[in-house]
Amino acid sequence: MxxxxxxxxxxxxxxxxxxxxxxxxxxxxxxxxxxxxxxxxxxxxxxxxxxxxxxxxxxxxxxxxxxxxxxxxxxxxxxxxxxxxxxxxxxxxxxxxxxxxxxxxxxxxxxxxxxxxxxxxxxxxxxxxxxxxxxxxxxxxxxxxxxxxxxxxxxxxxxxxxxxxxxxxxxxxxxxxxxxxxxxxxxxxxxxxxxxxFSDWWENKKRQDNFELTENEKLRKDIKHLAESAKRTSTWSHEVEKTKNGTTNSGSKLDKGYVGHKAAKMMSRSKAIEHRQQSAIHEKSKLLKNIENSDSLKISQLAFHKNQLIELEKVSIVYGEKTVCSDISFTIEQGERIALSGKNGSGKTSIIKLICSEDIQYTGTFRKGSQLKISYVSQDTSHLQGNLTDFAAKYEIDESLFKAVLRKLDFSRIQFEKDISAYSGGQKKKVLIAKSLCDNVHLHIWDEPLNFIDVISRMQIEELLLEYSPTILFVEHDRGFYNSIATKVIEL
CATH class of the missing domain: 3.40.50.300 (P-loop containing nucleotide triphosphate hydrolases)
Structure with missing residues (x-):
């Protein structure tokens, strides 16, 4: 050791x-x-x-x-x-x-x-x-x-x-x-x-975050209350001090020593309240430094004119003389979250490419709804380059919405000024996911979307898919995500 x-x-x-x-x-x-x-x-x-x-x-x-x-x-x-x-x-x-x-x-x-x-x-x-x-x-x-x-x-x-x-x-x-x-x-x-x-750490983090949020709210209220008390007491002190040269209602002169003592006492109280206020502000400054930005995400999917979007019946995909998968049959209907599962090399990406209209050699029956719009997130991020503004313009998505989604996925504003090629692997994947969330489509297809993506962002994406229930076909090997999201599993 x-x-x-x-x-x-x-x-x-x-x-x-x-x-x-x-x-x-x-x-x-x-x-x-x-x-x-x-x-x-x-x-x-x-x-x-x-x-x-x-x-x-x-x-x-x-x-x-x-x-x-x-x-x-x-x-x-x-x-x-x-x-x-x-x-x-x-x-x-x-x-x-x-x-x-x-x-x-x-x-x-x-x-x-x-x-x-x-x-x-x-x-x-x-x-x-x-x-x-x-x-x-x-x-x-x-x-x-x-x-x-x-x-x-x-x-x-x-x-x-x-x-x-x-x-x-x-x-x-x-x-x-x-x-x-x-x-x-x-x-x-x-x-x-x-x-x-990890689960132990996550539970401890949630407890610490909740404690800090509660403590922060309590101190915020205390600071406001103490500020009002300090201001009120200070005002009373000055008002009493001003009466030192006055007279009582009966016409006799006021006891200046008594009035001065009373004013000093109020001023001391004001200082004590101000000291407590500063202490509370100092304690508050120690909080929330590690609270993560994990605002909820949104997705707005177009409704399709038919319930069934995609149908494969006994489809086999062939590269040259090699058959990568055979006799695949399934449908994609609106509202389904379908996990495409199987070992590496079983043909998952090939099925996805067929659905996305790439030139794939196949046998069997493949039907896709006419005018069906699809948003695709690929495994590969090596092609990403340029700035985010040009990227949004290239894919005809709303730049403000696109950057707002990235902010929720923990992008700092300084990242917006960098070339995408300089991003980390996880940040590049977030660019593709944010773009997909901004696409106006009927179907989302994500091929291993979570590679390199941090845990908190995974949880945000998980919550999004559970809340909005979009129609999605995905390949993902994160067991927790897979078990939580899939409403149907296609095993290759």
């Missing part, structure tokens, strides 16, 4: 006026299994890079341990998988590699295939197995779940649960709950460490 101490950590990128971290202090144990959470753009990957020594910073990070970052950069994906592993870590023992691959249910034959011929899930598992061959390292595991199907996520989560000594960045609640014993959270104003899994 050893400790990692972070003391007065302050960091900003060159040319930026805003600190990503400012006087951050915390301590973690290298035996812990840490889940790392925080909203998109808060600096999770940046902090991992600081641990790796990639940037200069103010403050101190002390650790008697070497760090290892995942995912590894694979230079030549055309090489055999075994050669890829050799390039990453040439000193491994083969029997240990086979042990790790067995735990992840990866067959030995993948080692002798080109790395780029493996599915996304297989590539992730191979690289994770390689990571855990490196002993006496503290592991920094950055979003391993993206593009893993639900079964693979459960398998990887169980695998990590049997390990220790890592920081795991993930936004999948079920995944985190199954394999971490502490949470490291980047909040709006600090970084803190808490014992327990």
């Amino acid at each position: 050893s400790l990692i101490n972070v003391t007065n950590l302050t960091f900003a990128y060159d040319g930026s006026y805003d600190n990503i971290f400012e006087n951050v202090n915390f301590q973690i144990d290298t035996d812990w299994k840490l889940g790392f959470t925080g909203r998109n753009g808060r600096g999770k990957t940046t902090f991992l890079n600081l641990l790796l020594g990639k940037y200069e910073y103010k403050g101190n990070i002390s650790a008697n341990v070497s760090f290892e970052y995942f995912p590894f950069h694979v230079v030549n994906k055309g090489e055999n998988t075994l050669d890829v592993i050799d390039n990453i870590y040439p000193d491994y023992l083969h029997w240990k590699l086979m042990r790790e691959l067995s735990l992840l249910e990866v067959s030995e034959d993948v080692l002798y295939r080109p790395f780029d011929s493996l599915s996304n899930g297989e590539q992730t598992k191979v690289l994770l197995a390689t990571l855990f061959l490196k002993e006496n390292r503290f592991l920094l595991i950055d979003e391993p779940t993206n593009h893993l199907d639900m079964n693979a996520r459960k398998l990887v989560s169980d695998y990590l649960n049997a390990k220790s000594g890592f920081i795991l960045v993930s936004h999948d609640r079920s995944f985190l709950d199954n394999c971490v014993d502490h949470i490291l959270s980047i909040n709006k104003s600090n970084i803190e460490v808490q014992k327990g899994d």
